[in-house]
Amino acid sequence: MDNKAPKVVLLGATSVGKTTLIKKLQTGIFIPDQTPTTSVESFSKEYTNKNGEIRKLSLWDTAGQERYDTLSGFYVREAFGVIICFDLTFRKGFEQIEKYFQKLEDADEHHFCILVGTKYDQIEENPNLRKVTQQEAQKIASQKKVPYIEISSKTDYNIPKFWNKICKLLEKVLQKKMESSLLNIHNITLNNNEVEKKRKCC
Ligand SMILES: Nc1nc2c(ncn2[C@@H]2O[C@H](COP(=O)(O)OP(=O)(O)O)[C@@H](O)[C@H]2O)c(=O)[nH]1
Numbered sequence: 444m445d446n447k448a449p450k451v452v453l454l455g456a457t458s459v460g461k462t463t464l465i466k467k468l469q470t471g472i473f474i475p476d477q478t479p480t481t482s483v484e485s486f487s488k489e490y491t492n493k494n495g496e497i498r499k500l501s502l503w504d505t506a507g508q509e510r511y512d513t514l515s516g517f518y519v520r521e522a523f524g525v526i527i528c529f530d531l532t533f534r535k536g537f538e539q540i541e542k543y544f545q546k547l548e549d550a551d552e553h554h555f556c557i558l559v560g561t562k563y564d565q566i567e568e569n570p571n572l573r574k575v576t577q578q579e580a581q582k583i584a585s586q587k588k589v590p591y592i593e594i595s596s597k598t599d600y601n602i603p604k605f606w607n608k609i610c611k612l613l614e615k616v617l618q619k620k621m622e623s624s625l626l627n628i629h630n631i632t633l634n635n636n637e638v639e640k641k642r643k644c645c
């Protein structure tokens with residue numbers, strides 16, 4: 444575990460493919476039939492930003508079962524980014540994504556979020572398996588003001604695009620955090636100067 448790299452947390456119901464996606468990003472391989480995640484696991488991955496600087500982000504896998512909800516909430520609070528996953532072939536799971544969006548209310552002030560529809564390969568193989576249309580997922584994403592992307596860890600569909608997207612979103616968050624901490628330092632300096640002025644005049 445890398446506690447220094449900015450945390451990006453994956454959320455979503457059991458079996459949507461969170462662990463498989465993380466392993467795919469980690470190894471480049473689709474490893475089917477992951478053992479169910481029962482705690483929180485993480486791994487760090489490097490990326491190069493547009494200025495050519497090498498940065499790291501830490502992806503945190505969570506368990507989808509309700510009994511782990513408090514635990515995942517704890518990680519969301521510290522997260523710089525949240526990836527909400529749902530399975531494109533499982534309608535009921537999609538109907539539950541609101542609860543993951545609600546967790547964001549507890550998140551750090553500056554964070555990003557992205558909505559991800561998983562297992563696109565199954566739809567490519569058999570379009571009848573699609574249980575959530577692109578339009579309705581896009582509509583929810585637009586309402587929540589977050590990007591939406593459909594991916595497949597199995598065929599690699601949109602995986603590089605997804606990875607680039609989260610790196611860019613993280614860069615924006617880091618920029619905002621830097622600006623806000625500079626602003627805080629500026630405010631502290633201003634306030635101190637005010638105190639200094641008052642002291643001098645009294
Ligand atoms: N066809 C297909 N199956 C997937 C994909 N991603 C995950 N799976 C399968 O979905 C099941 C649950 O995946 P897992 O990563 O354990 O889900 P998690 O509970 O969200 O971590 C496993 O059998 C995976 O092999 C995908 O992109 N395509």
Ligand SMILES: [Mg+2]
Nearest residue numbers: 461462479480
């Ligand atoms: Mg898992």
